[in-house]
Amino acid sequence: xxxxxxxxxxxxxxxxxxxxxxHETPAAVESDDADDGPDLTEKIADAYxxxxxxxxxxxxxxxxxxxAALFAGLDATDEMLELGEQAADELERDETPKTRAxxxxxxxxxxxxxxxxxxxxxxxxxxxRHKQQEIEDVDSx
Amino acid sequence: xxxxxxxxCAYVPKGGVGKTTSTAHIAVAASQDRDLDVLLIDLAGTQNxxxxxxxxxxxxxxxDAPISAIFGENWxxxxxxxxxxxxxxxFPTDEGPxxxxxxxxxxxxxxxxxxxxxxxxxxxxxxxxxxxxxxxYDLVLLDLPGKEDNITINGLxxxxxxxxxxxxxxxxxxxxxxxxAELEAIRNDEDHDARPRLQLVFATMVEKTTNLSAEFTxxxxxxxxxxxxSPVAQSANIANEQADGRTLFALEDDxxxxxxxxxxxxxxxxxDDLLDRLEDR
Numbered sequence: 133x134x135x136x137x138x139x140x141x142x143x144x145x146x147x148x149x150x151x152x153x154x155h156e157t158p159a160a161v162e163s164d165d166a167d168d169g170p171d172l173t174e175k176i177a178d179a180y181x182x183x184x185x186x187x188x189x190x191x192x193x194x195x196x197x198x199x200a201a202l203f204a205g206l207d208a209t210d211e212m213l214e215l216g217e218q219a220a221d222e223l224e225r226d227e228t229p230k231t232r233a234x235x236x237x238x239x240x241x242x243x244x245x246x247x248x249x250x251x252x253x254x255x256x257x258x259x260x261r262h263k264q265q266e267i268e269d270v271d272s273x
Numbered sequence: 274x275x276x277x278x279x280x281x282c283a284y285v286p287k288g289g290v291g292k293t294t295s296t297a298h299i300a301v302a303a304s305q306d307r308d309l310d311v312l313l314i315d316l317a318g319t320q321n322x323x324x325x326x327x328x329x330x331x332x333x334x335x336x337d338a339p340i341s342a343i344f345g346e347n348w349x350x351x352x353x354x355x356x357x358x359x360x361x362x363x364f365p366t367d368e369g370p371x372x373x374x375x376x377x378x379x380x381x382x383x384x385x386x387x388x389x390x391x392x393x394x395x396x397x398x399x400x401x402x403x404x405x406x407x408x409x410y411d412l413v414l415l416d417l418p419g420k421e422d423n424i425t426i427n428g429l430x431x432x433x434x435x436x437x438x439x440x441x442x443x444x445x446x447x448x449x450x451x452x453x454a455e456l457e458a459i460r461n462d463e464d465h466d467a468r469p470r471l472q473l474v475f476a477t478m479v480e481k482t483t484n485l486s487a488e489f490t491x492x493x494x495x496x497x498x499x500x501x502x503s504p505v506a507q508s509a510n511i512a513n514e515q516a517d518g519r520t521l522f523a524l525e526d527d528x529x530x531x532x533x534x535x536x537x538x539x540x541x542x543x544x545d546d547l548l549d550r551l552e553d554r
Contacts, residue, residue, distance in 0.1 A: 142354035145350065146342055149341055150335070150336055150376060151378075152377070152378040
């Protein structure tokens with residue numbers, strides 16, 4: 133938005149202010165964040181169940197020729213595992229990657245953690261909730 | 274100009290007690306007698322009584338930049354994109370103070386504030402005063418609605434110092450007790466940081482010849498000795514000058530009735546008391 137656009141928009145908002153009246157304003161709504169959309173932890177727990185039931189694949193696939201070429205190059209030069217180890221260090225995970233899949237998992241986790249650190253935590257919470265649900269299901273039999 | 278802006282609001286949860294008249298006269302006295310840069314902000318409904326009091330009724334009929342905008346969600350955007358928006362809100366009076374008049378949008382914004390989380394609901398006016406008013410004025414006086422709504426609490430939060438004019442009467446006696454209780458309840462409300470305190474209370478429309486007025490003013494001074502201000506005499510001059518868009522301070526001494534002179538002196542004294550208390554805080 134240019135400066136002129138911003139000023140024009142602001143003037144429009146200011147002009148509209150005079151026409152507001154009490155009886156036309158909407159009712160107050162108390163917003164509860166927990167009600168805004170599905171709960172991530174709960175959906176992750178559901179997904180664990182679907183994976184174990186065979187209703188959902190447990191692999192993630194993606195098609196990207198540039199990443200494919202990159203990993204092929206890293207593998208050929210023995211740099212791929214080192215990259216994976218760096219990711220494990222950053223994540224403070226006590227594991228040594230041995231395969232391309234190990235490296236990819238660590239890199240993906242590292243990226244998610246870097247962007248939104250609580251997402252992985254909620255993933256762990258989802259797993260716990262799934263396990264809890266399994267125990268409750270057994271107890272109810 | 275003083276380093277920190279002084280603030281006060283006129284608030285009584287009842288109409289017709291002389292709140293607007295008193296606010297106007299205190300503002301003029303502060304401007305003329307103490308040479309302060311004074312801003313009046315009218316938040317007391319949509320009738321624009323303060324503007325009428327200063328003969329600005331026609332000028333504020335179609336406002337270019339209404340004060341109600343500062344309570345809305347678009348204020349930040351408006352302020353960033355219109356450099357002179359504050360200047361467009363303000364109207365100079367002929368008696369010294371400047372005035373920001375009330376507007377029809379205040380009722381709607383009071384309703385809209387109910388949709389805002391409590392922790393963000395009551396500091397809109399405070400932010401406006403800090404950002405826009407404090408750099409330009411020595412004293413800001415707010416004329417608040419005669420009821421406890423979201424606009425009023427914004428005003429109490431921003432001003433904290435409450436001035437309560439009261440008309441003599443049996444119901445009005447109770448009003449002061451109710452006001453004290455209401456201010457205490459607001460102070461104890463943990464949803465916001467407003468801590469309003471009654472700084473000055475005084476009788477208005479006092480008729481020297483009636484027992485009611487005498488008893489009322491005596492009881493105010495007896496029960497509230499630390500905050501009781503001079504009683505303001507009932508005077509035809511007040512209503513007459515309001516109709517002409519002026520305060521008592523616009524008149525020469527010869528043009529005032531005795532009651533008008535007494536009322537004007539009372540407002541001078543009230544203003545001195547108030548400003549002394551504000552400086553002590």
